[in-house]
Amino acid sequence: MKVALFVTCLADHYFAEAAADTVRLLRHLGCEVTFPDAQTCCGQPAYNAGMSREAARMAHHTMDVFADCEAVVLPSGSCATMVKRFYPRLAASNPAVQAAALADRTFELGEFIVRRLGVTRLGDGLAGRRVALHQGCHALRELRLETEPAALLEGAGAEVVPWAASDECCGFGGLFSVKMTDVSAAMADRKLDTLPRVDCVVSGDGGCILHLDGRSRIRGCGVKFVHLATALWRAVDEGVGDGMAERDHGGRHGRGNG
Amino acid sequence: MSARIGDYATRSREAIRNHPEVRTAVTGATVAFDEKRRRAYGEVDADLWRRWAEAVKNHLLTHLGDYLVEAEARLEANGAHVHWARGADEAREIVLELASRHSVRSVVKGKSMLTEEVELNPALERAGIEVYETDLGEYILQLLDEPPSHIVGPAIHKTLEQVQRLFADRLETDPGGDPDELARAARGVLRDAFINADMGITGGNFLVAETGTVALIENEGNIRLTTSLPRVHVALVGIEKLLPRMSDLAGFLQLTSRAATGQSIGCFVSLVQGPAAAPGDDGPEEVHVILVDNGRTDVLVHEHAWEALRCVRCGACLNTCPVYRQTGGHAYGWVYSGPIGSVLDPGLLGLHEAMPLPFASSLCGACFDACPVRIPIPELLLAWREEAQQQGLTPWKERAALAGLANVATRPPLYRLAGRVGTRLGAARAARKLPMLGDWSNDRSLPSPSPRTFRQLWREGIK
Incomplete structure (x- = not known):
């Protein structure tokens, strides 16, 4: 299958290795990966701020860029939700059809692997790892990916340790973390304070990781965060040298960087 | 309670930094409530129940005029008196006039957010009338002169130790008294208040149009006493609280209880059908129902916000909200807090007043x-945000930045250039000096960008 990667702003600049792992993973699963170069921002910052006209302009740009793609995969539950759930709300009459069609062909990475490809066993590269899963709000409550990420991690041999605040918002929320910075930080603290002892925290959203990791580091919590794409590629590619537990900060200092 | 929403950010910061016990108490209580609600939803086909309740309320709200007229006729046929209050001032005047007519010196109250909304207690006190809040949580707050911080659990922001100190000081209980002991002490005071009260004032969870029945859910029995012991019972009911038929009530009583406290139904459900049938029978001599608008018809005609009028005031959204849990309700600045407050308050008070x-x-x-x-x-939050942007109620820099983002993101070469410049050339460090991102970086370590962007990795070939 031909899959277009929609890398997203944060993954392009802050989680480049996780985005590369997404490509490796998709290729490993038999997909031909393309990267439409004209892609930009999905428009969610403007949409969440109530600037729907600006968001619609970005949506229409993105719809044009991915118009002819068989499937579009994003290493982000939040940006995938923007395309799948919010573009159809934004687009007016004729583009609405286009938006609905794109929404149907667009997937968050874990969603694509489980629901579209029907794969839950990627390899056993995570055997013996204790991981906590941060369920991103959009992936969980908009895309209803309630079981998919955990199934993939467990399928790779990881123990997904129960976490009381697993499904609670980390407090990022884009503009929210800037406008209501104290509440946002307190929300991250609740996540960190309830975190069980694990090798790392896995999340499918770079925004959540930047926020939680930033809070964790300023408090000296010493928690390691790994992007879902990187964790899943580890599941396949168990042979590569530096183990997941040794990488911190979302794989930004991970393999291929040194 | 007067609205003072504007400085939400300041109040939430103060609550988090200076009153950590609030966050601990609120998080503990709401997490427990939320777990009970989830369990109670799991016992039934909650999705179906919720869709049914949504449909009933939508029907009601699209035929509200008809049902209000029907409710008035049924209430009067039952012997109750019906009053219409357009605003808070009219609601207060009606109660004060009734109090004056019946020479009321002492009032007992059941828990009611609407009476908070119309600021009834201060008006009664100014008229020289003694007011007793009889819900235990409300009673605690009355002693402290604080407004409720939660729709269902008004004092959930208080710790046991704080109540122990308060009661030791005011009711001479043992400073280490357990909750049962504290409740007994409050009951001692309130028992006398019930017996001596000339008027009982409550809200109303529901008002059934078909039968003219005011329905009240509670767990302490204080509402049962408030509606049945004093000579006069006054119920203030928001016009959106109607239900079309008695058969709807059965579902709503159960669904509301499950949502609010995880109970299959409240310990007490009072159905007020009117005054005592004959002298000497149980019940008040007079029942008055005040139907209060106070901004609700404005919300009803709003393109989006009308959906918030389905609200049954169960507090489930507060209990599950990670934002509410950090600060409790007082940070929000008005009577309705949490998620529902954030969509209802702009409708009831006006968006400008309810920002941010x-x-x-x-x-x-x-x-x-x-x-x-x-x-x-x-x-609904997004719809209000959009209105706020259109009305220029947000910082112009924010609007300019997002408009700029749209301009850049619709021009791919410019977007690629801006991305490289933005993250590569130390912009993250410069961000510390920016007014908005500066706050962000006080509370979080700033991230460092990947050594090479994905675009670079892609061009070089990913192996």
């Missing part, structure tokens, strides 16, 4: 999943 509440949410969506009448709170 539509932005006091990470849009995580937990509130919608909890809501028994499926109010799409995240969508």
